Amino acid sequence: MTKALVVVTAGLSRPSSTRLLADRLAAATRQHAGELTTDVRVIELRELANEIAQNMVTGFPGPRLREAVDAVTAADGLIAVTPVFTGSYSGLFKSFFDVIDKDALAGTPVLVAATGGTARHSLVLEHAMRPLFAYLRTVVVPTAVYAASEDWGAGGDEALAGRIDRAARELAALVEARPGHSAAEETVVPFEQQLAALAAAKE
């Protein structure tokens, strides 16, 4: 069965190193999970910036944002990559996850990654990204990937490639092991049960 791997990237420049890292993570994961059985969909938050801000104000997503949110919540695996802004994930990145229902990602395997100008911000992954996805009750893979500017130059590449490969393997294993799922259906508690629950609580 084909697995849906969704990549969310919050890089702002074009091309962005965040997107670059996202693509390498996606390619590596696909390699480990099976090229033929893994569909990759990349969501550039930059293109949804307006609709994300509007959702904050109106309470509902515009058509393109809704389509993106549906893809993320139906994903078998998620790769989430943000640039480091002011010591944390970017506001756009956080806002995207803010407009998603807090229960919609429960159980989803997630690989977290970030980019920054220097390696000094790398603990953003452990101090900001991991708690965010823990709150959403996702399953975050042990290896988080940080790429600083120097990683794209001489000497850095090998270490980065190693981390990408390890993280991708971890994500692929979780995606493969996860049974197929569909987005949660709206279920209604029959009214008698709602009344009975109240009566029981009263006792």
Add this chain to the structure above:
Amino acid sequence: MQFGIFTVGDVTTDPTTGRTPSEHERIKAMVTIAQKAEEVGLDVFATGEHHNPPFVPSSPTTMLGYVAARTDRLILSTSTTLITTNDPVKIAEDFAMLQHLADGRVDLMMGRGNTGPVYPWFGKDVRQGIELAVENYALLHKLWREDVVDWAGRFRTPLQSFTATPRPLDGVPPFVWHGSIRSPEIAEQAAYYGDGFFANNIFWPKDHFKRLISLYRDRYAHYGHGTPEQAYVGLGGQVFMRKNSQDAVREFRPYFDNAPVYGHGPSLEDFTEQTPLTVGSPQEVIEKTLAFREHFGDYQRQLFLMDHAGLPQKTVLEQLDILGEEVVPVLREEFAKGRPAQVPDGPTHTALVARRDAELQEVQA
């Protein structure tokens, strides 16, 4: 099918003049607007209930009692009455009194309220919103149907040998709608009691409400109140009209852009495309409103939001003229076409009394 208006009762600065009406002006304007609704041939006026500025209508039955005395045909309703933070005993008493004074021209819409601090202000816990709505309404329903009530629950002091007075007019309680924006539990509650379900769909896209309304219709049938098509559905709407579409857009845009709820967000064009808001000619309003039936089925009540976001009273009254003269007569005619005979009309006291009498006769026979 019934047509009317619902008001939030916001005191908002007119963005084109910078003028803010006083609370007194706004309250009097709401009453004038209600009377105008009857004058232009609408069926329903509904007021919100709020307990925080910039809103004025904290005491709906006081306002509706005044409107009742100054109108003859208009049905007086709410949008919504807070079933979570009001004492259900007081709701039973207030609305039964209003029902007598208005000779039956009263119904009401239950809502949970969406302002967090209102709960603690009234000694309640916002996290128990659904439970409060369930228990309080169960008590209200009983108080209107049983002359002597013994009752104990989680949220209110128990009642022994209590009789809510006055008893409902002709022994038939006011019709109840349950309003909800997102909770399937409330659609389920409306279906369980055979009450109406009002989807205030004005801020959100239709797909979301299609799910809620079809759930309500299915469950209405499940509980044996009739077929899904016989369930009572009400819908919100929001319009601004001028003879020429471009004039309507130009005049309404500053109000839209600065509106308390959705202002400073999406463009007027996006919002019009995604929600029921129509800004344009009366013909455009007619077309968009008629399309509601295609999405939600034949329904019983259509309420429009007309007097918000700082629109001056004069403009609102002009809007009501257009609504009453050019839009609603066409909607009545068009909605009547192809409407199956078994689909009920909008609920009235007379119809409810007749239904009760028919049911009694059936039991006796």
